[in-house]
Amino acid sequence: MIDIKHIAKTFGDRQVLAGIDGSFQPGQTSLIIGGSGTGKSVLLKCMIGLIKPDEGEVLYDGRNFLTVNEDDQKVIRREMGVLFQGSALFDSKTVLENVRFPLDMLTDHAENDKLDRARECLQRVGLEEAADRMPSEISGGMKKRVGIARAIVLNPKYLFCDEPNSGLDPLTSIKIDQLIKEITDEYKITTVVITHDMNSMMEIGDKIMFLYEGKKLWEGNSATLTQSNVSELNEFIFASKLIRDMQH
Numbered sequence: 001m002i003d004i005k006h007i008a009k010t011f012g013d014r015q016v017l018a019g020i021d022g023s024f025q026p027g028q029t030s031l032i033i034g035g036s037g038t039g040k041s042v043l044l045k046c047m048i049g050l051i052k053p054d055e056g057e058v059l060y061d062g063r064n065f066l067t068v069n070e071d072d073q074k075v076i077r078r079e080m081g082v083l084f085q086g087s088a089l090f091d092s093k094t095v096l097e098n099v100r101f102p103l104d105m106l107t108d109h110a111e112n113d114k115l116d117r118a119r120e121c122l123q124r125v126g127l128e129e130a131a132d133r134m135p136s137e138i139s140g141g142m143k144k145r146v147g148i149a150r151a152i153v154l155n156p157k158y159l160f161c162d163e164p165n166s167g168l169d170p171l172t173s174i175k176i177d178q179l180i181k182e183i184t185d186e187y188k189i190t191t192v193v194i195t196h197d198m199n200s201m202m203e204i205g206d207k208i209m210f211l212y213e214g215k216k217l218w219e220g221n222s223a224t225l226t227q228s229n230v231s232e233l234n235e236f237i238f239a240s241k242l243i244r245d246m247q248h
């Protein structure tokens with residue numbers, strides 16, 4: 001479980017996050033939604049330690065990530081898997097090498113164990129046959145799958161995905177969403193996903209947090225998304241639906 005308490009961040013004279021609270025449960029896919037520039041990525045970066053918030057707490061199963069000592073911070077970091085926007089694969093490494101990279105960096109497991117684990121994760125995302133291919137030889141959807149396999153290779157308790165559907169066609173997007181949801185449920189991971197994608201909001205949002213100008217204006221789930229009387233959320237949904245309809 002992840003709890004965030006009053007996360008605030010200002011860059012120069014621009015307040016990007018104005019005190020965000022929330023909690024994210026294991027086995028659930030929680031979405032952070034909102035228009036461009038509302039602070040979604042900054043919030044995610046505050047949660048994973050890439051940006052230091054000016055105020056607030058990030059608690060990983062009760063452990064305060066921002067104030068624990070360095071060793072404990074490393075332990076928490078190792079429990080996180082991250083799927084970055086654009087997958088962020090190493091072009092010069094094969095698919096299998098990409099997936100085993102965190103094992104090489106962060107563990108001293110035997111070679112065979114690392115290979116077995118990397119292959120197991122590739123198999124989980126349905127890509128065992130692409131193990132020896134280079135990232136340039138596979139599709140965008142496959143790259144996301146490789147990114148997911150790499151993000152789960154260390155058995156994370158917490159999984160963060162920044163726009164996992166960006167650049168994908170609607171059908172591939174749905175498949176990637178389903179994969180994230182299945183893996184979250186299967187391994188009881190606490191998963192936080194930033195998304196703009198209307199299908200994702202309707203299909204996989206066990207919990208949805210709507211950000212607007214650095215504030216959390218609404219919280220609910222896929223079933224209650226369209227029933228709020230928050231006008232900023234309704235406008236956002238209306239615009240997102242228009243975009244979805246234009247794509248189909």
Ligand SMILES: Nc1ncnc2c1ncn2[C@@H]1O[C@H](COP(=O)(O)OP(=O)(O)OP(=O)(O)O)[C@@H](O)[C@H]1O
Nearest residue numbers: 011012016034035036037038039040041042043196
């Ligand atoms: N390192 C930084 N320094 C200064 N300003 C920043 C920095 N990172 C983000 N910002 C600003 O913070 C605001 C929120 O950015 P953020 O990337 O969180 O938006 P977002 O909601 O994720 O938008 P999008 O959906 O377009 O990715 C933007 O105005 C951005 O320019």
